Amino acid sequence: MSNEVAILGVGMHPWGKWGRSFVEYGVKAAKDALLDASIEWKDVQFVAGGDTIRNGYPGYVAGATFAQALGWQGAQVASSYGACASGSQAIATARAQILAGLCDVALVVGADTTPKGFFAPTGGGDRSKDPDWLRFRLVGATNPVxxxxxxxRRMELFGATEEDFAKVKVKNSHHGAQNPNARYPKTFSMEEVLASPMVSDPLRLLQICATSDGGAALVLTSMEYARKHATDFVTIPAVSNVTPKYPNTLIEMPNFSTDSGAGVQMPDVPFRPSIAKHAYEQAGVGPEDMDLAEVYDLSSALELDWYEIIGLCKEGEAEKLIRDGDTSIGGRIPVNTSGGLGAFGEAIPAQAIAQVCELAWQLRGQAQGRQVEAAQLGITANYGLFGHGSSVIVKR
Amino acid sequence: MTKTRVPAIEGWFTMDPDAPHLLGTRCTRCSNVFFPKEESYCRNPECGGTEFEETKLSRRGRVWSFTNNCYAPPEPFMAKEPFEPYAIAAVELEAEKMIVIGQVTAGTEVGDLEAGMEMELVLDILYEDDENEYIVWKWQPAA
Incomplete structure (x- = not known):
């Protein structure tokens, strides 16, 4: 396939609440990825950073920040911000450089240090033109809202229950307990999840992802370079960073309203399903070809939405998948074998990269304790507020 | 002393106490409606319009979904002490086919709401200081 790039190295700094600089997490992840790839830092030609907006100026220029911390060596650089999709934008940027023939070896890094509690708008002062500030001010519309x-909506439309949502958290906690990079090694029972305090009904504390510190990195190379320097590697045949098509009629962060769906033709595919569709089309594969998936469980309930969005089942059937154990390791199509956000918490610019790390480890047969047998093909999916789609397909 | 009622944000809704409306704009070329107001370039990619007229949005709609805040949201939300949990509804306006979120008035809780229920727009106090009551739109079950 002509649009493939190789993943020669993956690396992570464990997720947690470490309270140190995001730069340290990113550099640790980068060094691990370079070691995994058997590539020297001085041989990296392009650095793509996923930005963090809660760590001052160095966070806005993350690519250069990591390059400086690794030791200036003259590589070209780019920094991307796309909220939760920042990491996959960085992957897309590095991939485009490689596919255009502008470089052979690229390093992708994302890392974050997060504050405690709810995410609040960044920056100070009255910002009455900024919807992200106004949604807190006028409605108190936090992310969990x-x-x-x-x-x-799932409960009203499809009869989902609190137990269905809790099952997702229980599953992901069992997966995450086997992952040394996950923040929460603890496995939770249904009773514990359902006894945790209600935050935004029907979601309880243990069903909403925490904010975490962490870092993830990839070494991407051209296929030609990979064939010369490695014998066994996985590839990326597709990266999707689509935006919605007008009108977008799903209420999304940080908006007060949707577009008006009156008097205009609706898009052929709504925004969320279009994210995975674009990735599948690029790779020439379909959901039936997938062996596993990493999806963005900002809440345990949202994981069920993703089953449908990426085509693992029809709309309204996700509850059956979780009830039947289809998405557990050992099931028909394991989802979030890493433990997902439920076990990690969210380190925004690192998260989409971490999803790819997990697929790479799984496809290389190195996901000790949580291995999906003979996995060949997997998909990641997430999306960031302000309309950022994100999906990456990884292939053995 | 009676406090002055002022909108918590200027130009987003009428201050008519009995029948308030959210205020959006309508593109004079393609007739698409925008809330909050779009006043420079039409966001319909098929259009290209640059002229807008202010329009009152439907006062009523049906519940698309709902939730609540059991804990006080962070600033810039102005939380009362002690914090009182409140419901939030996403309501679909029928004519505009647009979902608008808003706080639900006190006295209506998550258990009282269901998808498809008819809601109407009302004005209520968001927060207050010594001189003013700052007013915002809220959703309330339709009378």
Missing amino acids: YFGLWAR
């Missing part, structure tokens, strides 16, 4: 709206 939007997660709660989507979760309740």
